[in-house]
Amino acid sequence: VTTPLPATAWAVLGLLSFGRDLSGYDLKKWADSSLRYFYWTPAASQIYAELRRLEALGYVTSVGDTSDARNKRIFRITDSGRSALAHWVDRLETEPPVLKHHVMVRVWLGHLADPERLRVTVAEHRDRSVELAAQAAASAAGASADPTWELAGLVNRWSQRHHESEARLAEELLGELDALAARRAVR
Amino acid sequence: VTTPLPATAWAVLGLLSFGRDLSGYDLKKWADSSLRYFYWTPAASQIYAELRRLEALGYVTSVGDTSDARNKRIFRITDSGRSALAHWVDRLETEPPVLKHHVMVRVWLGHLADPERLRVTVAEHRDRSVELAAQAAASAAGASADPTWELAGLVNRWSQRHHESEARLAEELLGELDALAARRAVR
DNA sequence: ACTAACATGTAAAGCGTTACATGATTTA
DNA sequence: TAAATCATGTAACGCTTTACATGTTAGT
Numbered sequence: 526v527t528t529p530l531p532a533t534a535w536a537v538l539g540l541l542s543f544g545r546d547l548s549g550y551d552l553k554k555w556a557d558s559s560l561r562y563f564y565w566t567p568a569a570s571q572i573y574a575e576l577r578r579l580e581a582l583g584y585v586t587s588v589g590d591t592s593d594a595r596n597k598r599i600f601r602i603t604d605s606g607r608s609a610l611a612h613w614v615d616r617l618e619t620e621p622p623v624l625k626h627h628v629m630v631r632v633w634l635g636h637l638a639d640p641e642r643l644r645v646t647v648a649e650h651r652d653r654s655v656e657l658a659a660q661a662a663a664s665a666a667g668a669s670a671d672p673t674w675e676l677a678g679l680v681n682r683w684s685q686r687h688h689e690s691e692a693r694l695a696e697e698l699l700g701e702l703d704a705l706a707a708r709r710a711v712r
Numbered sequence: 713v714t715t716p717l718p719a720t721a722w723a724v725l726g727l728l729s730f731g732r733d734l735s736g737y738d739l740k741k742w743a744d745s746s747l748r749y750f751y752w753t754p755a756a757s758q759i760y761a762e763l764r765r766l767e768a769l770g771y772v773t774s775v776g777d778t779s780d781a782r783n784k785r786i787f788r789i790t791d792s793g794r795s796a797l798a799h800w801v802d803r804l805e806t807e808p809p810v811l812k813h814h815v816m817v818r819v820w821l822g823h824l825a826d827p828e829r830l831r832v833t834v835a836e837h838r839d840r841s842v843e844l845a846a847q848a849a850a851s852a853a854g855a856s857a858d859p860t861w862e863l864a865g866l867v868n869r870w871s872q873r874h875h876e877s878e879a880r881l882a883e884e885l886l887g888e889l890d891a892l893a894a895r896r897a898v899r
Numbered sequence: 900a901c902t903a904a905c906a907t908g909t910a911a912a913g914c915g916t917t918a919c920a921t922g923a924t925t926t927a
Numbered sequence: 928t929a930a931a932t933c934a935t936g937t938a939a940c941g942c943t944t945t946a947c948a949t950g951t952t953a954g955t
Contacts, residue, residue, distance in 0.1 A: 735933095735934075735935090736934075736935070736936090737933065737934050756934090756935085756936090757935090760935060760936060761936090764936095783933080783934050783935070784934070785934090
């Protein structure tokens with residue numbers, strides 16, 4: 526029986542399952558440039574908190590690092606951690622994706638809004654999506670052929686397409702907003 | 713200056729901005745069948761909590777209802793509430809959408825997973841997306857021509873397309889998973 | 900010597916959920 | 928009259944963030 530843990534804990538453990546030993550600081554940076562595109566990026570303080578919890582569970586250990594001593598604590602996943610993570614991944618009841626689309630909430634309340642400002646909000650969302658798609662594409666390009674990374678590469682490409690799709694939907698919405706404004710101007 | 717409030721509070725207030733006076737119970741039901749597709753549906757207990765907060769701020773009042781007395785408290789948005797909500801909607805700095813895709817986290821960790829189970833997980837996500845798209849389409853169909861509801865209708869159609877896109881991306885991913893399995897079988 | 904970046908953490912507070920409690924109303 | 932649904936709420940807990948504290952190391 527696997528300890529019930531929030532998905533974020535498994536995600537942090539997952540970052541350590543790709544064969545590299547990393548510090549909390551490194552994990553935060555890596556999360557910002559990978560996890561971010563399809564899941565979320567936890568605050569640094571939370572990463573450290575999760576690492577403490579994972580260590581208490583015996584899922585990670587801090588290894589006395591050879592090279593870069595500094596102040597760093599380098600973490601490594603344990604066999605027990607890898608096994609627990611594999612069980613979590615293999616669970617068939619998966620939580621549905623969480624989507625909280627603050628932009629769409631505003632559009633939905635558009636009857637209270639200035640149409641021009643609404644337009645700007647949606648256009649900014651489109652631009653943000655284009656940017657995210659490009660970043661995810663860059664991540665995907667840097668993928669290795671190593672079988673450990675093949676699935677991660679698939680997810681990178683999925684992320685790219687997801688954000689491209691968001692941009693496209695935003696663009697369509699802009700068109701509809703304009704059409705609606707035109708109809709209202711006629712009246 | 714508008715009181716800083718979580719987006720969920722504005723969403724609840726927003727539900728009351730369409731001209732209907734509703735109880736907490738009704739708000740929960742309506743959120744489940746509309747807000748859900750592009751934002752999120754708060755727990756019933758949170759809706760009641762937000763209503764109390766909104767009432768304390770003077771953004772809603774409970775109106776002595778004529779017809780259906782029961783135990784119900786019917787809430788109505790105040791002028792002050794409508795004005796505060798309009799200011800929030802018109803803010804230009806919009807929080808980016810929050811996406812936590814638990815399915816993709818699992819695919820990303822696919823090197824630890826049973827490929828067949830991974831396939832099932834993705835297929836279930838695709839089916840769920842198809843279902844959500846259909847429900848959002850049903851919501852969109854029931855939209856009125858009333859200008860107050862025009863934007864809401866746009867968001868309904870956006871939601872439909874969004875979930876259709878999710879289904880399509882999942883389908884593509886399934887194809888890539890199969891291709892990957894085939895390549896591995898050859899080796 | 901100074902600044903920026905590295906690196907780890909604590910404390911407080913807010914958001915949100917689940918589980919539970921309570922009672923009224925409708926339907927069989 | 929029993930069950931289902933309506934209807935509102937409380938309590939406890941967990942997740943997550945922000946703001947802050949602290950010290951180190953690298954570059955200029």
